[in-house]
Amino acid sequence: MSDLVTPSATVGPYFAMRLPFPAGPYVVPAGTPGAITIVGRMYDGAGDPIPDGLIETWQADPAGRFAHPDDPRGPIPGGDTAFRGFGRCPTGRDGSFTIVTLKPGPLPFGDGRTEAPHIDVSVFARGMLDRTVTRIYFPDETAANDADPVLAAVPRERRATLIATPAGENLLRFDIHVQGAGETVFFDL
Amino acid sequence: MSELALPQYEKPRPGNQPPLDSPPYKATALRHPKQPLVLLPQRLTEVTGPLLGDSLITMQDADLTTRYAGEPLGQRIIVFGRVLDSGGRPVPDTLVEIWQTNAAGRYRFYVDQHPAPIDPNFDGTGRAITDAGGGYRFITIQPGAYPWGNHHNAWRPAHIHFSLFGRAFTQRLVTQMFFPGDPLLPFDPIYTSVPDTRARARMISEFSMAETQPEWALAYKFDIVLRGRGQSVFEEPHA
Numbered sequence: 001m002s003d004l005v006t007p008s009a010t011v012g013p014y015f016a017m018r019l020p021f022p023a024g025p026y027v028v029p030a031g032t033p034g035a036i037t038i039v040g041r042m043y044d045g046a047g048d049p050i051p052d053g054l055i056e057t058w059q060a061d062p063a064g065r066f067a068h069p070d071d072p073r074g075p076i077p078g079g080d081t082a083f084r085g086f087g088r089c090p091t092g093r094d095g096s097f098t099i100v101t102l103k104p105g106p107l108p109f110g111d112g113r114t115e116a117p118h119i120d121v122s123v124f125a126r127g128m129l130d131r132t133v134t135r136i137y138f139p140d141e142t143a144a145n146d147a148d149p150v151l152a153a154v155p156r157e158r159r160a161t162l163i164a165t166p167a168g169e170n171l172l173r174f175d176i177h178v179q180g181a182g183e184t185v186f187f188d189l
Numbered sequence: 190m191s192e193l194a195l196p197q198y199e200k201p202r203p204g205n206q207p208p209l210d211s212p213p214y215k216a217t218a219l220r221h222p223k224q225p226l227v228l229l230p231q232r233l234t235e236v237t238g239p240l241l242g243d244s245l246i247t248m249q250d251a252d253l254t255t256r257y258a259g260e261p262l263g264q265r266i267i268v269f270g271r272v273l274d275s276g277g278r279p280v281p282d283t284l285v286e287i288w289q290t291n292a293a294g295r296y297r298f299y300v301d302q303h304p305a306p307i308d309p310n311f312d313g314t315g316r317a318i319t320d321a322g323g324g325y326r327f328i329t330i331q332p333g334a335y336p337w338g339n340h341h342n343a344w345r346p347a348h349i350h351f352s353l354f355g356r357a358f359t360q361r362l363v364t365q366m367f368f369p370g371d372p373l374l375p376f377d378p379i380y381t382s383v384p385d386t387r388a389r390a391r392m393i394s395e396f397s398m399a400e401t402q403p404e405w406a407l408a409y410k411f412d413i414v415l416r417g418r419g420q421s422v423f424e425e426p427h428a
Contacts, residue, residue: 006392
């Protein structure tokens, strides 16, 4: 544990002056073959939409690889693509957000087990002094989800909060309940 | 048997970070989880992260004072420092994003209805990429204090919002930079939400005479420390 780390502070209500950018929600460019759209809303403990929130996503590519020097498996075969891995979307007045991406591949956990396809999510908002962290899993990965070492640590009755629901062709829904009924599982990272 | 050697990022001491439930900051009441957090091991997704570089940056992004036809009003300042990890290692090539009020304490954003003037020559936003030594440098205007609705006669001390990525999802940090000697700090429920008083003070910049430019601008130094990394190997017990 460290005594030196700079404390977190809330993004406040004015982050949207700087943080959103037009390509932010597009982890891959619109129209990319195989792209999926994840839509959702962010809700507070009273069940009201959070209109001044922000989500960021980070994930592996469809082959389960990261363009990053700390991935010990080395560079992605085939090199750079338009896949950014990172998404950022502020919430609208109705708490809604959208991310357009490719479904990530499974990942080695490091002990012989495999992590099911997932997307890490940072949640920011006015009224949050620090980000909260959650994960999006996929509804068509029942067997992989059942074997996922992270989901295994989540109380069974709460796991469904981490699994997106089908909402149409190439469309998934993932709502974030910061508090209250159906509260989303958040992680201690 | 597979194994993956991954860096592991240390956790901040609990008193060094603000609790998500902090009653003096009223908006936390309905916006903090009440269920226990679940431990997330730092595996591939957590020890990697977006390396956002030049594609988002233009030269002018770090100078907030020369974007418009006229000069912005207020005290010109240089805000500089280094992004480090808690092991003292510089964090190079990482995106730093800032946003702030103008000299009158007004954000140029529709949400802000505080009756202070908007400065047509100042939008209050900037971006920079750290250099090889983790250094960054913005030229901007001293932001103002402003009232907010948290409690009677509530005023935010002057501050600049900072957003940092580091090199891993685990290191992501959004914070606020304050100014030395600000009399509003002890009354600010965001500043005082950090339990440890020495940790709070790490959000206060330091006046730098050495970097202050004659006839031109005052300088404030603000080093930002992200969670540090150590090497560790995660593997199955050897048979």
